[in-house]
Amino acid sequence: MAQPLCHPQHTAQRFDMEGFNSSTPQAKLTDTCLRVFCDSEKLAVLLNDGQQSDIALQACGTPIIKLLLHLSNAIKNREGNFDLAVQRLDDLINLATEKFYAFPFKDVPACWRDLFRRASFLKVSALAVKQTWLQEGGNSNLSLKDQHLSGQQMDEMVRTIDMALIMAGPPSSSDSQEQIKSVFDLLQEIYMDTIHDSKETPPNKRRKLDNAALWQDRFPTSKAFEPAVSSPIPKLNEPSFEEFENYMLRPRDDSLGPEPTIITGALKHWPARKDRPWKSPSYLLSKTIGGRRLVPIELGRSYVDEGWGQKIIAFKEFMDHYILHPNSSALAIGYLAQHDLFAQIPSLRDDITVPDYCYTSPPPPHHSSPLAEKHSELPQLDEPLLNAWFGPVGTISPLHTDPYHNILSQVAGRKYIRIYAPKESEKLYARGVEDGGVDMGNTSSLDIGILAGWDGSEEERTEARERFPLFQEAEFVDCILEEGECLYIPVGWWHYVRSLSVSFSVSFWFN
Incomplete structure (x- = not known):
């Protein structure tokens, strides 16, 4: 027989709300x-x-x-x-x-x-x-x-x-x-x-698992493959609000519209880059109640790969298994990707500021984009949409487009990014609607790593080139986005992102 929770006649309330001194x-x-x-x-x-x-x-x-x-x-x-x-x-x-x-x-x-x-x-x-x-x-x-x-x-x-x-x-x-x-x-x-x-015990006092030396308050370094930059994206050094708006509204080539550009100097005042450093594991753990907060992570190198999945884990588990000791087990790559971390943990939001550029009046989607009409139907945002991207070396965002203009801000680490104009869309083989009715029209069928010769076997590369013959004709620009830099990606432009180190980025979508 189930034990009664309490006797029904117990009505005396031991907790006096009015007399409670809530000082601690x-x-x-x-x-x-x-x-x-x-x-x-x-x-x-x-x-x-x-x-x-x-x-x-x-x-x-x-x-x-x-x-x-x-x-x-x-x-x-x-x-x-x-x-x-x-x-x-x-x-x-x-x-x-x-x-x-x-x-x-x-x-x-x-x-x-x-x-x-x-x-x-x-x-x-x-x-x-x-x-x-x-x-x-x-x-x-x-x-x-x-x-x-x-x-x-x-x-x-x-x-x-x-x-x-x-x-x-x-x-x-x-x-x-x-x-x-x-x-x-x-x-x-x-x-x-x-x-x-x-x-x-605070995180910066913990010892490494082997107790050989004091735990270092920094992300691990690794020798990752680094693609060569062949068509560099131009840079603007801390442009003014008006200069950036003019850059978007008066493109050098009307057939392209506004083009990607790297913005330097815009993040130098961020606390996340100075006295509240996001490159410090102990700081990030301290802001998540000792790493107790739960976060949704993606498992796998890329969301289009076979075997890709998702799970919810404590932030300290994510840090330990996927960031600080990624080679300590046979776990798949874990990526905290496109997550509204700042709504969940507002104290981290205080470490960054929305770039003024997100409050400019950008042009509508370029007419050369197959998704221009769809993107134009989106309502105007009251405020930019913020998302966090935090993961180890080797994470990949496959070639895709976003429905908004984007200021991608690199807080910690480095990323290789390759970008294609909307007019190249026919050569990039969009996926379309897939099983289950999921619209993947904003994602390419191409694996850039294989087609560029960085990943896969020679057999896989040959098969990919035969399957996607127009790809070799597609023109692109590329860069290595360094710590402290921003990358402006116009709405509808295709982009492929590959982390070269432990990386923490913030995307600001605006329209």
Whole structure:
């Protein structure tokens, strides 16, 4: 027979919100979790008058709402069995997860997404008060403000919130999003306090796995193959706003439109390039709550390769397995690619600034592009779209086009980039709509590495040249994008990107 979570007559609330002195980060965290995530009043209203409250969650059924209310009260009062409460929350999360796989992801009913989030946030609240709850079955006089989170508790809390945001998406309310951000900020503050108190060894004090020497706070170097640059992209040294806008609007060749250019000097003021360096592994780990934040990564050299896949892992695992010790196992290449890292971790967003060039008025897609009409139909962006690209040597973005103008900013490391004008599209063999109805018309069928003679066997190169005979006639420009440089890629231009070292880039899409 299942053990009851708590006696139904236990109604005395041990946690007095008004009398709680939330002066420490731990106390503020507990306060926020119990006040925001354990909102029993809203759940009670939903039970009593569901038609006028949260319709989405109501579709999950009255028994589930009653259980959520019961668990919310148990957590606030620290009553009953802690392990059983967490198990029931895990059961609710698993139930919602099963529903995710019963529908195409975009068609998952809103109630199951909401259940996933609510159960996850209640679990985080339970973990926040775990120490006092377990102390003498919840009857201890240990103050909530005096408890300390263990590293394992922080692991589970961060993982639970991130999985909720990744799987179910953020809540629609901006207030709720801000409250979640405040929880992450407090967890970050608690983590930094443990570093200062020497309760958790900081990354820059760790030793290498072989204990032979102190761990070096830099990315590993490797001798990667470096393609020769044969048609260099011109450079502009820190052009003014007006100069760059004129460069786009008054092209030297009307048959091409604005052309790619390297911009130097534009990143020299970025904290990510100076006192908050993204080339420092210990700094990146410290900004992700000791590497606890979850990130989605791509597995494989390129997203068009056979065997390519994706998974969600902790940032410290990504760093250890794929960046710092990439040869320590037979793992595939791991790449944090085209991820909105800065919405997930706003503190990293503070280390960079959007280049002023992204606020110019660029020309529309060039008429020579087969995708010009499609790209022209996109609405005007209110703000540039930012994405992070972080990975080891050898990652490849296959030849493709983007629907926006792009300022690709190289924060750390180096990349080889080859670019083709839209008028060369016929010679670049776009993939089109593939199995499952996925439109891959923005991606080429060509493997530039094989056709250029850098990769593959001689047999593979010969086969590729015979299959794509027009490729040899396609004209291109290329460059090695160095640390601290930006590359302007006009909308609709095809580009192939190959990392020559551990590399951290930020793309700014604008139209």
